[in-house]
Amino acid sequence: MLPPHRSLELTGRDAERDALDQLVAAVCSGESRALVLSGEAGVGKTALMDHLAAQAHRGQVVRVSGVQSEMELAFAALHQVCAPALGLLDRVPAPQAEALRTVFGISAGPPPDMFLIGLGVLSLLAEAAVDQPLLCLVDDQQWLDRCSAQILSFVARRLGAESLGLVFATREVGPILQGLPEYQIGGLRDADARSLLDAVLTVPIDAQVRNQLVAEAHGNPLALLELPRGLTPAQLAGGFGLPGASGIEESFVQRVTAMPAETRRLLLLAAAEPSGDDALVRRAAVRLGIDPQAAAPATDAGLAEFANRIRFRHPLVRSAAYCSASAAEQREVHQALAAETDAEADPDRRAWHRAQGAAGPDEEIAEELERSAGRAQARSGFAATAAFLQRSAALTIDPVKRAGRALAAAQAELQTGAFDSAAELLAMAEGEQLSELQRARADLVHAQLAFLTNRGNDAPQLMLKAARRLEKVDVVLARTTYLDALSAAIFAGHLATPDGDVLAVAQEAAAAPQPAVTRSVDLLLEGSALYYRDGYAASAPTLHKALAGFGPGLSVEEELQLLWMAATTALRLWDADRWAELSRRHVQLVRQTGVLSDVALALTSLAYVSVFAGDLEAAASLTDEAEAANEVTGGKLAPYGRLALAAFRGDRSETLALAEATKRDGSRRGEGIGVAFADWASAVLANGLGRYQDALDAAQRSAEDRSIILVHSELVEAAVRTGAIDTAHRAAQTLQEMATATGTDWALGVSARCRAMVTAGETAEGLYREAITHLEKTALKVELARAQLLYGEWLRRERRRTDAREYLRTAHSGFEAMGLAGFADRARRELQAAGGTARKRVVPTRTELTAQEAQIARMARDGLSNPEIATRLFISARTVQYHLRKVFSKLEIASRSQLDQVLPR
Structure with a gap:
């Protein structure tokens, strides 16, 4: 019978059992829960998982365990979790189902998106839980293959209302599980430890021996069960020959090595095959000449059970059986298993x-x-x-x-x-x-590693070193690497080392050998180098041509290499449509390919697109996802998304705290662009709040970095309001030069808005109207509302109060709808000064929607189905339906068709 004393191992675990019983009750009532049980080996996590499984009598239970020797087999554990539900794949949205079929080898296809795999698993498990609640128990999570661990962690973070529970047991909570609800399982109290020890002993024990065993076990239940096994009755009674503090592992090693030779070989064979496939192990045993009866002593001793599936008493038994064998013996069993x-x-x-x-x-x-x-x-x-x-x-x-x-x-x-x-x-x-090519590639990996982990000031020089070496063996790769070096130098900003600053890199890049065929990457490199070396006007034609080349002709690998720089270039060209298009494509590709190292950067770029479009809820969702990806991958990307959100929302305390932390961390790591962005965000905040001297100081610091083109409009606004007219004129002139060179509605609109601020009379009014006309052609609602605000303020100062009220009221309504509280308050004050009234938007708490409910409601209003909404928000369709029911209740409506009447567009 295996394992012995299981019920005894829950001695002293009343609090833990209560917590787990509450989890089961919640899942059985239609909710979803995720939980991480953490604690040292043998502390009782598996026994608590057994308790969970026993309590889930009203539902289904799927159990898997990580196996150390199986960590390299992709999706091995995930397949075990999903295998019982694979018959339900037809009920999962087609793209998700196809991703799972590819991952599990059911059908062939291109490499699926890691996020799509995760969503597919969530949808599949949600479908499995439709008729009965489902509890997934993952033991020894620290030994899961990394692909399975990442996907199951993703699922745990996206649970909603699926009647699904996902419980992990692990020794230590690593980055993949950080942030999930955790319950730390500690050792038993001394009184409970003595009770457990007394319950398993069948002979008298000396008090001193009991005390020493309890002390040595440190409250670990498995230790209390296993350590006495090495002592004779005489030793237990008299206290002679007590074992040293060898621990549980050594106890299992002693028990394994005490087995007959044939049994030890069979245990080693079973330990080397993590699938627990009894038929495979028996075939390999026959090949090795192991007697089939060799399993009996191990079973009788409670070390392992050989049935349809081989099961060890504890993972430490498997480890003891494998590690106590010689290297030659280990090789022998692996050879037999390979043959079979x-x-x-x-x-x-x-x-x-x-x-x-x-x-x-x-x-x-x-x-x-x-x-x-x-x-x-x-x-x-x-x-x-x-x-x-x-x-x-x-x-x-x-x-x-x-x-x-x-x-x-x-x-x-x-x-x-x-x-x-x-x-x-x-x-x-x-x-x-x-070889020379390999040395160049090694230099390149060094540089990429430095950039991805630190975004710091050493990355540009490392990439330049790689690019120079690559010139001799691969001109095409060399030019791509020069572009990477330029990207790294942009991140380093003013903190770059003297030989790695953006101008030095641009000069070297401009002198790189020319390729036989000019590609988009070559144009992007040439145009970017021109921008930093020769100025905006010189670079704009080449950069426009480079972006025009992005499309079906590029491979996925090329797009992944270039999309961040391409999206950044579109922003530099004030090309709002191309910026949004390239940012969306970047997010799509990193999800599709599972290249997690680029996820945070791609999501942050798209979050900024959403901020300027006035969709702060979407930006917040993207930012949350970017931060989670940053945490899981160990990346060090500054909180760019969070900075922009806080600044445009007008949250002074959060913006300044984030800006200070970003500048401190960026200065330490050499990420100068983070420092510049922090100052830009501070300038946006201060302009919104009407703290113009603070805005001027921050904008002037940020403007020292040539990559931060957005700051010039903040600089004009702050300088005009503080009387720094020369500064305002210079910044407005810079914007006009950009607008002339690029010719986009965004650039022309912002330039006209800023030139209006430094002129007067009919000229100023014409420029304000020109700015609004251009910005109305874009999706940039924030920029448009700011132009309306500035025009309304100008009209009020011209004593045209009736006209002023029209524009100020429009601006105020726009800011309120977008959630830009600072700018909304500024517009309200100006409107009141113009003799108008504006009420602050107040939504009754009874009908207050959460951010996720609002997202789902808007998508449902716009005609998306539940599965389509689920796919976009990385949740299950059942959770979408759950939130919609709450939305209908809060808004006092009965169907999706009524959403259009109660939700503003």
């Missing part, structure tokens, strides 16, 4: 066993692992790709091939956001005799 694993049905597991069974370098196995890496990458399993390539490199004889595979593994780890692992693999590659 179907090469057609499970080629990757076979390759992995062959690799573990190799006594030394073996090119045939290395090539097989490389093929497995390709299959993993096709399923978006970049973590598995890196693991297969790393092992492939270790088995490679040829040093050039070995370095190439290690470099490829490092690149794959970069794409998953596993930066520490990428650095280790890079060091492995650099330990070989690298």
Whole structure:
């Protein structure tokens, strides 16, 4: 019977059981819950998971456990979670279902989007919970393969109202689980520990022995159950020969090594095959000549159970069975398992066993692992790709091939956001005799690693070094790398090292060898270098031409390399439509390819598009997602999205706190653009609140960075209001030069608005009207409302109070609807001064919608179905329906068709 004493292991766990019972009750009542149980090995997490499973008698339970030796097999644990529900795939939205079919090898297809996989799993589990609540229990989360861990963490964060519970048990809460509700499982109190110990002993025990055992166990239930097993009755009674503080692991090692030789070999074989496939293990046992009866002693001792699925007493038993064997014995069982694993049905597991069974370098196995890496990458399993390539490199004889595979593994780890692992693999590659091309690629990975982890001032020089070396072997890649160096220099800003500032990089980039065929990347490089070296007017034609080349002709890899710089260029050209288009494409691609290292940057760019469009709720949602991605990948991107939101909302305390923290952190890491953006956000805030001297000071600091083109309009507004007329004229002239060069409605509108502020009379009025006309042609509602506000303020000062009230009221209504409280208050004060009245928008608390409810309501009003809304918001369709019911109740309506009557467009 396995495992023994299970009920005893819950001694002293009343509080924990109550918490878990509440979770089960919530799930059974239609809610969803996520929980992380954390604590050291043997503290009782698995016993509590058993309790959870027993309590869920009204629903379904799916249990999986991470296995240390299976961590490299992409989506292995996820497949176990989803396998019972795969028959429901037809009820999942088609793109999500297709992603899951590809991931699980049911059908072939392009590498699916990691976010789409996550949403597909959420939808599938939600469908499985329609008839009965579903409880998913994930034990030993720390040993899940990274792809499964990322997806299940995503699902846990998107739970809503699916009657679904997702509980993780883990030793330590790593970055992937951080932020989820956590319950730390500590050791038992001494009284409970003594009770548990007394309950399992069948012979008398000396008080001193009991006290020492309790002290040694530190309240760990498994230790209390296992440590006495090594003592004879005489030792327990008299206190002689007490074990040292060897811990639970050593206790299990002793119990395993005490087994008969054949039983030890069978335990080792079972430990080496993480799937628990009893048939496979028995076939391998026959190959090794192990007697089928060898399982009996292990079963009788309560170490393992051999049935349809092999189950160990505890993961530490598996570890003890494997680690207590010699390296030769471990290789022998892996070779047997490889021989008995179907090469057609499970080629990757076979390759992995062959690799573990190799006594030394073996090119045939290395090539097989490389093929497995390709299959993993096709399923978006970049973590598995890196693991297969790393092992492939270790088995490679040829040093050039070995370095190439290690470099490829490092690149794959970069794409998953596993930066520490990428650095280790890079060091492995650099330990070989690298070819010139490999040395250049290693320099490039170094530079990318520095940029992705720190965005700091050392990245531009590292990328320049890589670009110079690449010039000799690959001109095309060299030019792409020069563009990356320019991007890194933009981030470093005024904090760049002397040889890595943006002007120095631009000069080197301009002198790079010309390609045989000019591509979009070449035009983007040439135009960007011209901007920083020769000025705006010189660069605009080339940059417009570069952006025109973005489209179907580019590969996904090229787009991923270029889209951030392209979107930034569109912003620099004041091309609002192209900025939005490229930002959306960037988000789409990073989700589609699962390249998590770029997610935060892409989402932040799209969040800024939403801010200027006046959709602060969408911007907040994107910012939340960007910050979560930043946290999971370990990236250090400054809180650009949060800064813009706080500034435009007029939240002074949050903006200034964020700005101070960003400037402090950016200065420490060398991310100068973060410092400049913090000052720009402070200027926006201060202009909205009418604190014009504060706005002027911040805008002047920000304007020192040539990449922050948006700050010039803030500078004009603040300078005019504080009497710094020369400063205002210079900034307005800069904007006019930009508008003349680029010719977009955004640039022409902002330029006209700012020139109106530094002129007078009919000229000023004509410019204000021109600004409004141009900005009305864009989706930039914030810029339009600001033009209306400034024109209304000018009209009031011209004593045309009736005309002023019209524009001020329009501006006030716009700011209120968008949630720009600072600017709305400023417009209200001006309207009152013009003799008008404006009531602050007040929504009764009875009908107050949450941000998510408002998003869902707007999408439903606009005709999207529940599955379509769910896909856009990364939640389940059942959660959408749950929120819509609350929306209908709060708004006192009965159907979706009535939303158009109660929600403003």
